[in-house]
Amino acid sequence: MEVDIKDEASVIAPAAAGFWRRTAAFLVDALLLGIVGMLAGWALFDVFARMGGYGRLLGFIVALAYFGMMNSARFSGQTLGKRLLRVRVVGQDGSLLSLPKSLLRYCVLGIPFFLNRAPIDVAALPTPFAYGLSLVVLGGIFSILYLYLFNRRGRRSLHDLAAGSCVVTASMPVGLVKPAPVWRVHLVVVGVLLAASAALPALTGPLAQNASFAGLLSAHKAILAQPGVQNAQVVHNMAFGSDGTASVKSVVAQVSLIDRRTKDAALAEHIARILLANDKTASSMSAIHVTLVHGYDIGIASSWNAERYRFTPEALAADGAATASGSAK
Known part of the structure; x- marks a missing residue:
């Protein structure tokens, strides 16, 4: 042709x-x-x-x-x-x-x-x-x-x-x-x-020099150092008012585990305490959210099991004070 x-x-x-x-x-x-x-x-x-x-x-x-x-x-x-x-x-x-x-x-x-x-x-x-x-x-x-x-x-x-x-x-x-x-x-x-x-x-x-961002990095490294943790993401959840101003309302951590410990509330609380200790702004927030996940992502397909937990800085601090008081006795 x-x-x-x-x-x-x-x-x-x-x-x-x-x-x-x-x-x-x-x-x-x-x-x-x-x-x-x-x-x-x-x-x-x-x-x-x-x-x-x-x-x-x-x-x-x-x-x-x-x-x-x-x-x-x-x-x-x-x-x-x-x-x-x-x-x-x-x-x-x-x-x-x-x-x-x-x-x-x-x-x-x-x-x-x-x-x-x-x-x-x-x-x-x-x-x-x-x-x-x-x-x-x-x-x-x-x-x-x-x-x-x-x-x-x-x-x-x-x-x-x-x-x-x-x-x-x-x-x-x-x-x-x-x-x-x-x-x-x-x-x-x-x-x-x-x-x-x-x-x-x-x-x-230059964002790494910001106190808020530096706290997130510190918390991220501390979480990764925990046994059984495969990967982690830590972010601040922002809220915007009617006047357009932004404010940080909560800190959110998604933690990928090697094993199936997603229903481990004690582990989630431990992660929340790590966030509270390393992110200095977390104590003034309304909540700390921790999601424990176990699964895979191979790019062409993914599957995850997840459990979400919510803590407040006040409750974590009160539990910590009660624990410390009990230990002193």
Whole structure:
């Protein structure tokens, strides 16, 4: 089949897969991987739970194998979702992607999202790693979403640019359609997003000097040091008045446990006392909330058991005084 292409853009535009068709294909693939992940989690719940943050690495490897293989020439550039929606991935010259390029394509797409919720203590990272992590995660996610939404000519996002690929309708013969060039303004915006993301740690660094934030960091480290604690998140719950002023109303801790001790009220109270001792602002708050969780998150699926506990600084202080009085007697 010979086609006289006088204007490449006129051929590229109708051939590029539309936003909704491409999104639907991805949702189908995500659903399929999610079902696989949930079935594996049902059989290996405790194994995944003990993996902690490394579970997301396992999920990434599974997703990389699926998208990397299926989007390559070995499977005609089509995942199951793309086959259902009748679209495919092609390369720079219009041919199907080689396996290495297809793997690269998904790495650029998947790494920022799988790292996004990984339990990494950014405050403990050396400065260069913190900058790099912010660049990869925030810069990658913002750039991917921006290009996917606003680069209407060809709908090529960051991972497509890295691999020299595009997603086209499956009805177009392989080799006929080549990726459309990206408008330079989009590239400038992506550059700004990446630069701003890389510089973000320098802007947030001074927050660590704030007394309130320093108290949260101290409490976070103390909780992580407790036996059986796998990960923890500690934040201040803000409330806004009718005049727009913000005030801290409570401190909230979510503690991930290695074992199934979510119904351990004594442990929750112990965590609350740690918060009270390390976060100097906690004593003036209305409540201290502690959530004990046990479960897994492998990126493509997650499952958690959780128990929530509420304490007041006054009750904790009174119990502590009563305990101290009893010990003195």
